[in-house]
Amino acid sequence: xxxxxxPGDGIGPEVTAAAVHVLQAIAKRFQHEFEFHxxxxxGAAIDTHGQPLPDxxxxxxxxxxxxxxxxxxxxxxxxxxxxxxxxxxxxxxxKQFNLYAxxxxxxxxxxxxxxSPLKAEHVSGTDFVIVRELTGGLxxxxxxxxxxxxxxxxxxxxxxxxxxxxxxxxxxxRTRKGKVTSVDKAxxxxxxxxxxxxxxxxxxxxxxxxxxxxxxxxAAMQLIxxxxxxxxxxxxxxxxxxxxxxxxxxxxxxxxxxxxxxxDDEFGxxxxxxxxxxxxxxxxxANPAGAIxxxxxxxxxxxxMAVEAQAIETAVENVLEDGYFTADxxxxxxxxxxxxxxxxxxxxx
Amino acid sequence: xxxxxxPGDGIGPEVTAAAVHVLQAIAKRFQHEFEFHxxxxxGAAIDTHGQPLPDxxxxxxxxxxxxxxxxxxxxxxxxxxxxxxxxxxxxxxxKQFNLYAxxxxxxxxxxxxxxSPLKAEHVSGTDFVIVRELTGGLxxxxxxxxxxxxxxxxxxxxxxxxxxxxxxxxxxxRTRKGKVTSVDKAxxxxxxxxxxxxxxxxxxxxxxxxxxxxxxxxAAMQLIxxxxxxxxxxxxxxxxxxxxxxxxxxxxxxxxxxxxxxxDDEFGxxxxxxxxxxxxxxxxxANPAGAIxxxxxxxxxxxxMAVEAQAIETAVENVLEDGYFTADxxxxxxxxxxxxxxxxxxxxx
Ligand SMILES: CC(C)[C@H](C(=O)O)[C@@H](O)C(=O)O
Ligand SMILES: CC(C)[C@H](C(=O)O)[C@@H](O)C(=O)O
Numbered sequence: 001x002x003x004x005x006x007p008g009d010g011i012g013p014e015v016t017a018a019a020v021h022v023l024q025a026i027a028k029r030f031q032h033e034f035e036f037h038x039x040x041x042x043g044a045a046i047d048t049h050g051q052p053l054p055d056x057x058x059x060x061x062x063x064x065x066x067x068x069x070x071x072x073x074x075x076x077x078x079x080x081x082x083x084x085x086x087x088x089x090x091x092x093x094x095k096q097f098n099l100y101a102x103x104x105x106x107x108x109x110x111x112x113x114x115x116s117p118l119k120a121e122h123v124s125g126t127d128f129v130i131v132r133e134l135t136g137g138l139x140x141x142x143x144x145x146x147x148x149x150x151x152x153x154x155x156x157x158x159x160x161x162x163x164x165x166x167x168x169x170x171x172x173x174r175t176r177k178g179k180v181t182s183v184d185k186a187x188x189x190x191x192x193x194x195x196x197x198x199x200x201x202x203x204x205x206x207x208x209x210x211x212x213x214x215x216x217x218x219a220a221m222q223l224i225x226x227x228x229x230x231x232x233x234x235x236x237x238x239x240x241x242x243x244x245x246x247x248x249x250x251x252x253x254x255x256x257x258x259x260x261x262x263x264d265d266e267f268g269x270x271x272x273x274x275x276x277x278x279x280x281x282x283x284x285x286a287n288p289a290g291a292i293x294x295x296x297x298x299x300x301x302x303x304x305m306a307v308e309a310q311a312i313e314t315a316v317e318n319v320l321e322d323g324y325f326t327a328d329x330x331x332x333x334x335x336x337x338x339x340x341x342x343x344x345x346x347x348x349x
Numbered sequence: 350x351x352x353x354x355x356p357g358d359g360i361g362p363e364v365t366a367a368a369v370h371v372l373q374a375i376a377k378r379f380q381h382e383f384e385f386h387x388x389x390x391x392g393a394a395i396d397t398h399g400q401p402l403p404d405x406x407x408x409x410x411x412x413x414x415x416x417x418x419x420x421x422x423x424x425x426x427x428x429x430x431x432x433x434x435x436x437x438x439x440x441x442x443x444k445q446f447n448l449y450a451x452x453x454x455x456x457x458x459x460x461x462x463x464x465s466p467l468k469a470e471h472v473s474g475t476d477f478v479i480v481r482e483l484t485g486g487l488x489x490x491x492x493x494x495x496x497x498x499x500x501x502x503x504x505x506x507x508x509x510x511x512x513x514x515x516x517x518x519x520x521x522x523r524t525r526k527g528k529v530t531s532v533d534k535a536x537x538x539x540x541x542x543x544x545x546x547x548x549x550x551x552x553x554x555x556x557x558x559x560x561x562x563x564x565x566x567x568a569a570m571q572l573i574x575x576x577x578x579x580x581x582x583x584x585x586x587x588x589x590x591x592x593x594x595x596x597x598x599x600x601x602x603x604x605x606x607x608x609x610x611x612x613d614d615e616f617g618x619x620x621x622x623x624x625x626x627x628x629x630x631x632x633x634x635a636n637p638a639g640a641i642x643x644x645x646x647x648x649x650x651x652x653x654m655a656v657e658a659q660a661i662e663t664a665v666e667n668v669l670e671d672g673y674f675t676a677d678x679x680x681x682x683x684x685x686x687x688x689x690x691x692x693x694x695x696x697x698x
Binding site for chain 1: 434436440465466467468471487488490493494495497498499500501502503504505506507508534536537538539540542543544546565566567569570572573574587588590591592593594595597598603
């Protein structure tokens with residue numbers, strides 16, 4: 001299997017290196033062959049290639065079976081014009097490869113409950129996935145307009161775009177607890193009304209899945225009040241952006257959370273949801289768990305290696321249970337990025 | 350002073366009645382004259398007048414100095430066509446009276462900290478106001494389109510619309526801790542770029558106010574991680590809808606939170622942010638604090654009665670400190686809506 005690694009900026013290189021080490025350990029233990037190719041994205045690519053998503057990077061991803069991404073962005077590029085901002089690389093990658101389904105699992109770890117801003121009784125038992133539509137809505141719709149006197153963005157969704165993401169959510173729910181929560185603002189938005197209609201149509205094809213509709217404002221409350229009530233949450237691009245970041249606070253560490261950006265075939269881009277954290281870059285303080293668990297998602301979704309994926313997930317959980325933490329987590333014995341990764345690899349041997 | 354009361358649906362009538370009793374106590378103690386006029390809105394108005402915001406209601410509000418609203422909505426009208434839904438009454442009221450500035454204060458009460466889903470150390474010291482733009486953006490922009498194959502909404506802001514809400518926020522910050530947090534999605538949206546530019550321009554006129562910009566996804570995290578870091582948060586309509594509902598979870602009870610919807614003169618519409626809670630309507634279980642504190646906001650903003658407003662706020666705090674709660678709050682002695690209101694009035698005498 002060919003994997004393109006896009007380390008990116010800030011702590012991206014450190015955490016992707018950790019994930020690569022874990023994948024190498026998996027290759028050894030389960031006798032797979034993984035080939036790693038490296039390419040530039042984000043600020044790093046702007047510095048070396050003059051653009052956030054160079055053609056070489058697109059070419060490398062095109063021939064890969066999956067992509068492992070670190071993180072992009074940093075103060076160095078903050079004053080750049082829009083087209084030369086690191087995030088543009090990320091947005092262009094999503095669009096280029098038609099990665100319309102962004103999966104963000106949120107799972108609470110017993111060992112980390114004390115680190116959550118939420119009380120343990122609200123956090124415990126939390127285990128859901130946000131399925132965020134990633135290539136439509138306000139992020140990419142035309143027309144977009146800006147003068148010094150007004151500005152306009154457009155929120156467009158086609159039936160096809162909604163159908164495929166809703167199908168992804170239903171299919172995922174079938175492999176989990178069998179419940180889909182569709183989030184919209186159907187009391188205000190036309191696009192949400194169409195969204196809700198399509199969910200209602202689609203649910204007939206999944207009689208085994210329970211469906212609920214909830215308004216985005218109510219969802220923002222419910223995520224805090226009772227996160228364990230969710231299984232699969234499906235929503236449009238911008239609502240997904242806001243709710244998944246809100247949800248990331250539940251578990252007690254952003255650094256633990258992986259994500260996958262998928263399309264209809266096996267290909268996918270996998271990345272931790274944390275940012276580039278330029279303030280701690282290069283200091284061995286970064287939590288590699290988000291990247292390592294993203295690699296596990298890659299094994300499961302792109303390579304059909306469910307046992308291997310589970311082995312990584314169990315290893316991560318065991319290391320936490322043993323009380324080994326990284327600097328972002330409070331309590332436990334604090335290890336460096338490499339030392340913590342080594343503990344995960346020990347568990348895998 | 351003439352006050353139009355719009356009780357609305359569900360628990361709306363009970364909580365507005367409680368607020369009216371408190372205002373009557375204020376009138377007596379401070380020797381004011383308040384005249385109360387009643388009119389229909391929401392589901393109640395659909396039932397009696399065939400529309401959610403009847404002309405008589407508009408007329409009554411037009412001649413009033415301020416409006417006290419309960420809440421709208423309920424399962425009875427859920428299947429109605431869009432134009433005959435209770436929320437349409439609310440949206441039409443905002444637009445009709447050009448109520449562009451929605452203020453939602455979020456303040457933690459010592460007595461309620463244990464009721465919050467958040468740990469006390471995250472909640473305590475929380476005291477901020479969300480200033481939400483209320484008459485622009487995706488809620489009201491044209492074109493809006495929907496066929497069975499696609500749907501589109503438009504997010505438009507004019508310079509003037511942004512300037513006036515940003516001014517409101519700066520002015521409010523001056524009367525508080527002197528900090529404005531502007532929330533946008535400037536890395537993606539044209540409307541957010543204009544928003545951010547205007548905040549940057551405006552801040553020159555308020556050199557005494559500290560300004561920060563934060564992306565809406567980061568704001569959704571920060572609200573949970575460190576709510577006490579905020580003073581005044583200003584944002585566009587839909588972001589404000591989502592973030593203010595998220596923020597409402599911080600304090601431990603939605604039932605406690607008031608709101609004001611204002612324009613350039615003294616006139617305003619005041620309402621608790623909780624919904625109509627049809628499941629407990631008419632049972633004397635509703636928490637009237639949100640409505641009572643909304644009445645306090647009315648005294649302060651529409652009538653220039655800061656001392657009277659403070660008297661209500663202190664009374665509410667004292668009743669909580671004395672351990673008198675309503676059914677939605679956990680712990681303390683649980684009183685009925687009327688009995689709890691009577692305690693507040695006792696404090697005022
Ligand atoms: C960097 C930004 C454009 C991006 C987004 O809004 O999608 C990020 O917040 C994310 O969620 O991956
Ligand atoms: C009822 C609904 C249209 C309304 C809104 O979205 O503005 C409500 O959620 C609110 O926040 O007042």
